Amino acid sequence: MKHSRSVIASAFALTLAAILVGCGPQAPASAVPDAPHVTVSTPLKSTVSDWDTFTGRFDATDTVQVRSRVSGYLEKVAFQDGAIVRKGDLLFVIDSRSFQAAVTQAQGQLAQARSQLALAEQEYARAKTLIATKAIAQSLYDQRQQAREAARAQVLSAEGVLANARLDLEFTRITAPMSGRISRKLISEGNLVNGGSSNATLLTTIVSLDPIDIYFDIDEQSYLKYRQQASAGLVGSQVRIALPGQAQPSLAGRMDFIDNRLDPSTGTLRQRARVANPDFALSPGQFGRVQFSARPAYQALLVPDTAVGMDATRKVLHVLNVQNRVELRPVQLGKLHDGLREIVSGLQPEDRVIVDGLQRVRPGDTALAESHELTRVADTRQAGEAAL
Structure with a gap:
C-alpha cells in the first residue's frame, strides 16, 4: 500500500510539472521578412x-x-594626289612644241589668204569700173567677182584652221573642269597620252564633295505609305542621317530625287537625299543610316525599355497599385525613342511602373516604392544646348 501511494504521488507530481510547463511563456515566432524595395516611375509623356x-x-x-x-x-x-582642287587649276601639261608650230603655220596660211583676198578685191573693183563703160566683157567681170568670193572663202578657212590650232595648243594645259577632291595620277611624266577619241587615256578623276548625295532603297509598302502621307501634307522631304558608330543622327538632308520605277527583282525604289558637306568630312562610298519621318509628331507614353517584361507570349509591365501590390499589365509596344520605349496601349499616364528591382518582386507581392522621374536623352541634350 505504501509503495502504491508513492508511485501515485510521483506520477501526480510529473503531471503537474508538465501542466505548469505548458502554461508557461511560449517561444517567439519567426520574424516576417521586410517588403522588397523597388523604384517606380510614371510614364513620361513626350512628343x-x-x-x-x-x-x-x-x-x-x-x-x-x-x-x-x-x-x-x-x-x-x-597636283598632289588626293588634294582638293578648284575649277581652273592646272593639272597636267603635254609637250606643246608641235602644237605651237601648227599655230605658226596656220598664221602664215591666214596671212597668205588675206593677201590673195586683197588682190582679188582690187581686181574686182577695177572690173566693176570698166564694166560700167563696157570696156571689158561681162565674162571677165564675172570671173573677177568669183575670184573675190573664193578669196574670202579662203580667208575664212584659214581663220578656222588657226582657231583649231590655237585650241589644240590650249588643250596641252589640262585644267580642273570643276572643284572637288582629285584622285591619284594614273599616268606619269614621259608617257604618251592618247587624246581626242573614245579611247583617250584616263589621267585621273575628280569628285565633288559639297554638297554630297546619299542613295538608299525603300520597300514598296513604305513607298505607298509615304506617297499617301505626302499627298495629304503630313510628311515633308527632310531626312536624318547617322554615320556608322553613331547612336543618334548627326546630319540632316533633303530628298531631291525618286527613281521612276521600282526594281522588279527586289521590289524596292531608289531615292536620294542631298546633304551639305562644307568641311568635306563625308566621302563618296561611305555608308549611312537614313531616317525618314514615318508620321507627324504626336504625344506618346514612354518607359525604360528595361522595364518591359515577357509573360508567356505577351509583353508586360510590372505596376504598383494603390495598395502597393505588384500587378502585371499587358501592353502593346511601339518604337524606341532616345532609350525609352513607346507604349501604344495598356498603360495609363498615372500608373506607377517598376523600373528597377523587378527581380525582387512577383505579381501579388507588396513592395516599398521609391519614385524616380524619367527624362529623354533628347530633352537633356536640348536643355544643355539652350543653356549654352
Missing part, C-alpha cells in the same frame, strides 16, 4: 516622331574623268 531607317551609301553629286583632248607626251603633273 515623339516615328522614323523609318534605311541603309544608304554616299555618292558624289558630280564625277569627272579627266582625259586629254590632244595626243602627246606628258610633260608635267601639277
Whole structure:
C-alpha cells in the first residue's frame, strides 16, 4: 500500500510539472521578412516622331574623268594626289612644241589668204569700173567677182584652221573642269597620252564633295505609305542621317530625287537625299543610316525599355497599385525613342511602373516604392544646348 501511494504521488507530481510547463511563456515566432524595395516611375509623356531607317551609301553629286583632248607626251603633273582642287587649276601639261608650230603655220596660211583676198578685191573693183563703160566683157567681170568670193572663202578657212590650232595648243594645259577632291595620277611624266577619241587615256578623276548625295532603297509598302502621307501634307522631304558608330543622327538632308520605277527583282525604289558637306568630312562610298519621318509628331507614353517584361507570349509591365501590390499589365509596344520605349496601349499616364528591382518582386507581392522621374536623352541634350 505504501509503495502504491508513492508511485501515485510521483506520477501526480510529473503531471503537474508538465501542466505548469505548458502554461508557461511560449517561444517567439519567426520574424516576417521586410517588403522588397523597388523604384517606380510614371510614364513620361513626350512628343515623339516615328522614323523609318534605311541603309544608304554616299555618292558624289558630280564625277569627272579627266582625259586629254590632244595626243602627246606628258610633260608635267601639277597636283598632289588626293588634294582638293578648284575649277581652273592646272593639272597636267603635254609637250606643246608641235602644237605651237601648227599655230605658226596656220598664221602664215591666214596671212597668205588675206593677201590673195586683197588682190582679188582690187581686181574686182577695177572690173566693176570698166564694166560700167563696157570696156571689158561681162565674162571677165564675172570671173573677177568669183575670184573675190573664193578669196574670202579662203580667208575664212584659214581663220578656222588657226582657231583649231590655237585650241589644240590650249588643250596641252589640262585644267580642273570643276572643284572637288582629285584622285591619284594614273599616268606619269614621259608617257604618251592618247587624246581626242573614245579611247583617250584616263589621267585621273575628280569628285565633288559639297554638297554630297546619299542613295538608299525603300520597300514598296513604305513607298505607298509615304506617297499617301505626302499627298495629304503630313510628311515633308527632310531626312536624318547617322554615320556608322553613331547612336543618334548627326546630319540632316533633303530628298531631291525618286527613281521612276521600282526594281522588279527586289521590289524596292531608289531615292536620294542631298546633304551639305562644307568641311568635306563625308566621302563618296561611305555608308549611312537614313531616317525618314514615318508620321507627324504626336504625344506618346514612354518607359525604360528595361522595364518591359515577357509573360508567356505577351509583353508586360510590372505596376504598383494603390495598395502597393505588384500587378502585371499587358501592353502593346511601339518604337524606341532616345532609350525609352513607346507604349501604344495598356498603360495609363498615372500608373506607377517598376523600373528597377523587378527581380525582387512577383505579381501579388507588396513592395516599398521609391519614385524616380524619367527624362529623354533628347530633352537633356536640348536643355544643355539652350543653356549654352
